[in-house]
Amino acid sequence: MKHVKALSIKFLVIAIVLYSVLGxxxxxxxxxxxxxxxxxxxxxxxxxxxxxxxxxGNLTATIADFGLSFFAVWLLTAAFIQAEFSISVSLFAAFLIACSEAVFHVYMQNKVLEVDQDAGFNTEYVQRLSTEFAEENPDADYIRVNNKRTDDD
Structure with a gap:
């Protein structure tokens, strides 16, 4: 059911863009x-x-969708509509589709796809490696070191 809803959303977005541009x-x-x-x-x-x-990931998929949309719209408009300036129209339509696809991919990743945590960016691992910042007090450190030396003597 998740894929049907995602396909419906994707179809509506692409149909609206193509109707706006081609129509x-x-x-x-x-x-x-x-x-x-x-x-x-x-x-x-x-x-x-x-x-x-x-x-x-999202960036690679958006770039791939731009190229795929451009070639598909260009070939299909040349075949079905016989447009004189179909390359410029296809570029404009592909740009609008790619912009909407970037937002659609966020929906796909959050609601439809089961993304493998090992394949993506693991924030838990990065948090374990992050640096802690503290305020240094050289006088207290010096006193502590000197006190340990006097205690050991």
């Missing part, structure tokens, strides 16, 4: 936009979210 700039039909949205959502969810996000 306004290219006068594309709703059917073509929905078909492109379904195809981009399916491929991006499997590759970007389930494989790359789980293994490499």
């Amino acid at each position: 306004i700039l290219n006068q594309a039909s709703i059917g073509n936009i929905l078909l492109i949205s379904v195809l981009v959502t399916g491929v991006a969810y499997v590759l970007g979210d389930l494989l790359i996000l789980k293994n490499f």
Whole structure:
């Protein structure tokens, strides 16, 4: 059920972005936009979210989603819509999709994916290695050392 909800959210975001960009700039039909949205959502969810996000993290998955969205939108708009300036439109759509994907990946990591603690950044280990800061008092240390020497003599 978690994956169905995540797929629905991803589809809605991609469909809204593509409708905004392709509908306004290219006068594309709703059917073509929905078909492109379904195809981009399916491929991006499997590759970007389930494989790359789980293994490499948010930044790598967002960059991969940008490239994947660009090529998918570019090829599909060229095939279905025959747009004259589909490269610039695809770049703009991919940028907007990648921006939304960065936020969606946070949702995926927190609610859907079971992220392995050993694969990611372990904050507990870093906290054990952190440095403690204290105020030094050289006079008290000197007195303590001298008192130990006089006690031992």
